[in-house]
Amino acid sequence: MNGSAAFARIELEGSRCCNAALFVCAAALIAAVTLQPAVAPVAAAALALMVFARRRAAWIRIELSEAGQMAVWRADGLVAAGRPVAGRTGRGWVSLSLQPDHGKGCALMLFGDQFGGADDFRCFRRWLRAALPDAAHDAGAGWSGWRSRWFPDNPG
Structure with a gap:
């Protein structure tokens, strides 16, 4: 051949497995912010970094x-x-x-x-x-x- x-x-x-993992991480960050509002700036930065990483990992062809x-x-x-x-x-x-x-x-x-x-x-x-x-x-x-x-x- x-x-x-x-x-x-x-x-x-995009990988559905990676998207699901990012969703779980985002849900955990939101839960952490509701339980501990003081970590909101750190959680927002981490969420923005996750979205940026997801966009960078989107291979096209x-x-x-x-x-x-x-x-x-x-x-x-x-x-x-x-x-x-x-x-x-x-x-x-x-x-x-x-x-x-x-x-x-x-x-x-x-x-x-x-x-x-x-x-x-x-x-x-x-x-x-x-x-x-x-x-x-x-x-x-x-x-x-x-x-x-x-x-x-x-x-x-």
């Missing part, structure tokens, strides 16, 4: 070039571009590392509910499996790479 022939462009939407380079775009421009060098997939998520031709690589985590439909998500996963080198499937730069960033004291 030619990985670059799998798709040319996939439109992305994934595009493939003829050379097999993947580019992830957001409304305000290019987020990341490069060839996938490592990845790990789950039932509803994909974690991958991109290595650009020049510069430092980056890691992305995409959730299945960000894709316009299940067919787009399956198509993307098939392309990723075909595009990755054999040794890079379920590689350490996937999920365990994220885990080591979140928990630096835990090497596992």
Whole structure:
């Protein structure tokens, strides 16, 4: 299977899972303000930061070039571009590392509910499996790479 022939462009939407998590955080902030009015300025700043983070995380599309380079775009421009060098997939998520031709690589985590439909998500996963080198499937730069960033004291 030619990985670059799998798709040319996939439109992305906001993740419902991330939206639900932000809603729970916003509800907790509102509850904290009603119980403790003195924290209102801090809660307002935190809520504004959450809304800003949600808008910044709204990816719009994934595009493939003829050379097999993947580019992830957001409304305000290019987020990341490069060839996938490592990845790990789950039932509803994909974690991958991109290595650009020049510069430092980056890691992305995409959730299945960000894709316009299940067919787009399956198509993307098939392309990723075909595009990755054999040794890079379920590689350490996937999920365990994220885990080591979140928990630096835990090497596992």
